[in-house]
């Protein structure tokens with residue numbers, strides 16, 4: 001896949017709109033456009049690569065560390081009780097967007113054992129959800145800062 005045409009590279013470069021919840025020099029996280037649950041977030045490396053095999057082991061480690069950190073903020077922000085991390089590689093694995101990403105999908109007790117369908121939320125709901133996740137990430141950053149002191 002040509003990175004000039006890659007939708008996630010366009011999101012990184014602000015050429016396509018999205019609801020960004022987190023960004024650092026190497027990673028970006030934004031709400032999935034067709035979420036399985038409210039708060040479904042995608043965590044990506046900014047550098048284009050199609051699958052995990054296009055990344056160094058250090059980059060893979062950092063990506064999962066960021067996803068783990070974001071999962072805590074997402075679960076807290078939407079009041080879920082658990083979460084799934086899903087990471088598809090290749091067409092056979094149903095990878096639709098050929099830019100590495102980790103799905104962070106918050107789940108509730110009432111959804112236990114259920115097959116989750118894609119949902120559609122209003123722009124207002126997406127904006128509000130992105131805001132509370134951003135806030136939860138900021139709060140967790142400050143907790144980390146506190147612990148370092």
Ligand code: 5GP
Pocket residue numbers: 007018019030031032033034035042087088094095096097098
């Ligand atoms: P995959 O099947 O490749 O692991 O998942 C790709 C995900 O990207 C899907 O859940 C899909 O809804 C999401 N997606 C596809 N295009 C866009 C887009 O333009 N913006 C956002 N925010 N998500 C997208």
Ligand code: ZN
Pocket residue numbers: 003006007008009010047048049098099
């Ligand atoms: Zn890309």
